[in-house]
Amino acid sequence: xxxxxxxxxxxxxxxxxxxxxxxxxxxxxxxxxxxxxxxxxxxxxxxxxxxxxxxxxxxxxxxxxxxxxxxxxxxxxxxxxxxxxxxxxxxxxxxxxxxxxxxxxxxxxxxxxxxxxxxxxxxxxxxxxxxxxxxxxxxxxxxxxxxxxxxxxxxxxxxxxxxxxxxxxxxxxxxxxxxxxxxxxxxxxxxxxxxxxxxxxxxxxxxxxxxxxxxxxxxxxxxxxxxxxxxxxxxxxxxxxxxxxxxxxxxxxxxxxxxxxxxxxxxxxxxxxxxxxxxxxxxxxxxxxxxxxxxxxxxxxxxxxxxxxxxxxxx
Amino acid sequence: xxxxxxxxxxxxxxxxxxxxxxxxxxxxxxxxxxxxxxxxxxxxxxxxxxxxxxxxxxxxxxxxxxxxxxxxxxxxxxxxxxxxxxxxxxxxxxxxxxxxxxxxxxxxxxxxxxxxxxxxxxxxxxxxxxxxxxxxxxxxxxxxxxxxxxxxxxxxxxxxxxxxxxxxxxxxxxxxxxxxx
Numbered sequence: 001x002x003x004x005x006x007x008x009x010x011x012x013x014x015x016x017x018x019x020x021x022x023x024x025x026x027x028x029x030x031x032x033x034x035x036x037x038x039x040x041x042x043x044x045x046x047x048x049x050x051x052x053x054x055x056x057x058x059x060x061x062x063x064x065x066x067x068x069x070x071x072x073x074x075x076x077x078x079x080x081x082x083x084x085x086x087x088x089x090x091x092x093x094x095x096x097x098x099x100x101x102x103x104x105x106x107x108x109x110x111x112x113x114x115x116x117x118x119x120x121x122x123x124x125x126x127x128x129x130x131x132x133x134x135x136x137x138x139x140x141x142x143x144x145x146x147x148x149x150x151x152x153x154x155x156x157x158x159x160x161x162x163x164x165x166x167x168x169x170x171x172x173x174x175x176x177x178x179x180x181x182x183x184x185x186x187x188x189x190x191x192x193x194x195x196x197x198x199x200x201x202x203x204x205x206x207x208x209x210x211x212x213x214x215x216x217x218x219x220x221x222x223x224x225x226x227x228x229x230x231x232x233x234x235x236x237x238x239x240x241x242x243x244x245x246x247x248x249x250x251x252x253x254x255x256x257x258x259x260x261x262x263x264x265x266x267x268x269x270x271x272x273x274x275x276x277x278x279x280x281x282x283x284x285x286x287x288x289x290x291x292x293x294x295x296x297x298x299x300x301x302x303x304x305x306x307x308x309x310x311x312x313x314x315x
Numbered sequence: 316x317x318x319x320x321x322x323x324x325x326x327x328x329x330x331x332x333x334x335x336x337x338x339x340x341x342x343x344x345x346x347x348x349x350x351x352x353x354x355x356x357x358x359x360x361x362x363x364x365x366x367x368x369x370x371x372x373x374x375x376x377x378x379x380x381x382x383x384x385x386x387x388x389x390x391x392x393x394x395x396x397x398x399x400x401x402x403x404x405x406x407x408x409x410x411x412x413x414x415x416x417x418x419x420x421x422x423x424x425x426x427x428x429x430x431x432x433x434x435x436x437x438x439x440x441x442x443x444x445x446x447x448x449x450x451x452x453x454x455x456x457x458x459x460x461x462x463x464x465x466x467x468x469x470x471x472x473x474x475x476x477x478x479x480x481x482x483x484x485x486x487x488x489x490x491x492x493x494x495x496x
Contacts, residue, residue, distance in 0.1 A: 021398065032437070038386040
């Protein structure tokens with residue numbers, strides 16, 4: 001693997017291999033010495049043009065636990081605010097000898113441009129681009145599901161037949177898109193639940209079922225229910241009347257939580273709007289994997305960095 | 316390319332039985348004994364040694380696991396990305412006598428990586444090395460404590476170890492690049 005830009009072009013065997021390597025990485029996280037010497041001497045640049053705490057910290061922890069040197073770059077307070085182009089920023093990184101670039105950008109396709117333009121020779125990891133994809137989030141979600149479902153026997157397994165319901169702001173969500181492609185590749189059956197205003201215009205080519213009624217979806221007894229954040233920073237139009245109405249119709253409240261089977265996994269990519277798309281009781285219930293997702297994120301990102309950066313260059 | 320078989324299945328079994336006895340002799344029994352095979356074939360060989368030990372000293376409890384060294388190799392950036400193997404170690408190896416098991420001892424670089432990996436897991440009292448075949452050509456000051464067969468070889472020859480659990484058949488052969496065995 002040279003770059004990790006999207007889950008759409010990830011083959012099933014590649015995805016399973018990455019998840020298996022993440023299992024090895026998770027094992028290392030349980031040791032006294034949590035560090036591996038694998039990427040010693042390599043430099044990873046976290047290039048964040050958009051705000052993020054958990055993803056950036058997670059990538060930073062992952063790179064450091066593989067002994068890589070990490071340079072953090074955020075657009076605020078950098079030359080980008082003086083109007084520097086992506087190309088010039090990239091070439092600066094190239095001149096500094098970056099082996100890997102983790103990029104988050106508000107423009108869909110920015111990581112693809114960085115990887116294919118020839119500006120840099122580093123491996124590129126997409127850490128979220130616009131409304132396109134966020135592949136490591138989908139991989140850590142799949143990893144979390146696999147661990148909850150199969151426990152210690154997770155290695156080598158996919159998610160065949162697992163019923164996953166994704167609820168909320170599908171339209172603006174790169175997490176949902178990456179999950180749709182990856183889960184389909186791994187054999188899961190995905191249902192999207194959202195108000196019609198928060199669904200993309202054309203989902204006819206997506207490998208999903210559509211549902212507008214959350215209560216009907218819950219009656220379908222899903223194995224996994226994933227609540228997405230209402231992205232108020234992207235809510236520049238009237239997608240739903242009020243937050244209270246959204247919470248009542250499409251939020252996972254206490255009553256809906258009680259109707260879910262006791263072994264249904266409740267997921268949320270974070271950060272959560274408690275009381276809006278998910279109630280505090282649902283977020284903190286034993287069924288919730290919110291904190292596991294964060295811990296697993298480091299293991300999955302270590303696996304991704306290993307696959308991209310450990311081997312021979314030009315591999 | 317021609318391959319010459321140097322150890323048959325029965326020879327391998329006899330060598331592993333002898334190694335098992337030697338391990339017990341040097342450790343004076345089975346106390347604190349942890350056998351860690353290096354993936355892939357070292358794991359199989361390690362399990363067989365542990366099974367032998369259980370047969371020789373009934374009632375003993377020897378941990379047989381694996382130690383993957385992929386993340387500790389010094390040639391990672393010179394080869395294609397490898398898929399790591401499994402690491403299965405006891406909860407603590409502090410104070411244990413760890414016997415590393417590998418199929419072929421060659422440059423010694425795998426064992427160097429294994430020692431580093433072990434160092435990150437804990438602090439064994441003693442680390443020993445068992446190899447089914449020692450083919451020479453060491454590049455580091457490392458030697459085996461228990462050897463199945465010393466097999467002097469030329470650098471351009473290949474040593475193939477096949478074990479039934481992994482390959483379906485079982486033998487050790489030496490393959491010459493020049494066409495004569």
